Amino acid sequence: MPELPEVEVIRRELEPLLKGKVFAEPALHMPSTIGHPNPDLFTASLPGRIIKNINRTGKYLMIKLDRGILTVHLRMTGNLLYVENSAFEKRFLRVSLPFIDCSALHYLDMRRFGRLWLTETEAELKEMVLKRIGPDILNDLCLEDFLELLSRRQRGRIKALLLDQGFAAGLGNIYTDECLYRSGIDPNRRVQDLKESEAEKLYQSILGVLDDGIKYGGTTFRDYRNARGALGDFQNRLAVYGRKDELCHCGAFIAKTKVAGRGTYYCPRCQK
DNA sequence: GCTTACCTGTCG
């Protein structure tokens, strides 16, 4: 479900709502959702801790506490939902994180892939959770660094590289296809064959697409909901993703193929 | 690299 724009929309919503909140005792309806520490220690450790602010690297959301950091990754179908009172969605509820003022943050996840981690220090966060994660592609990667990283990763196809969170963090399957469309690059192109002008155009396209995704509240293709349960709107502005056999503005039909093991949409006429 | 596994649901 969520790629960088969806996680950023949730971050922007939650930060003002949660700042200063004090945790009460969590309810782990599915203990295996907790990646670290063990579920009993997680439950015992959280009460009394205070939320300071919320950060994001790629698709990871980091809730900074007065002591430690609570990190969330939504994987495919995770949903962080803020509620003012005890009323809540029961279906797919995996973890309830109530606050002492009776509001709560609920973690719901149909497919159960997502995880929550509580770590005590930044070093532990890096070690336990963000070990293989590259720089955030929207906030921590300038054009020069992007070109430099590209020059060191010449093997393989451009789509596979953009999806690699160790290269740069944040792009997923939908936004990768949209970025390659905007930059006119075939997803099957080999990285080594890209001209510098193409790499620059790709970088600018990435920033533009991610900004637009955030501006329109993220993409709800199926399951994505923001922290208040509302749908995104960017699915109505996608150029290629999910649009097989529909018309590109150029008049050609959008095609679907498989690249890097993922369903891939592109315009055979606009992308070379 | 590619495939499989993790899960549940939907679509054809």
Place this chain on the structure above:
DNA sequence: CGACAGGTAAGC
């Protein structure tokens, strides 16, 4: 019924 789905880790 099989194929596929916004993600990622682990296995050849």
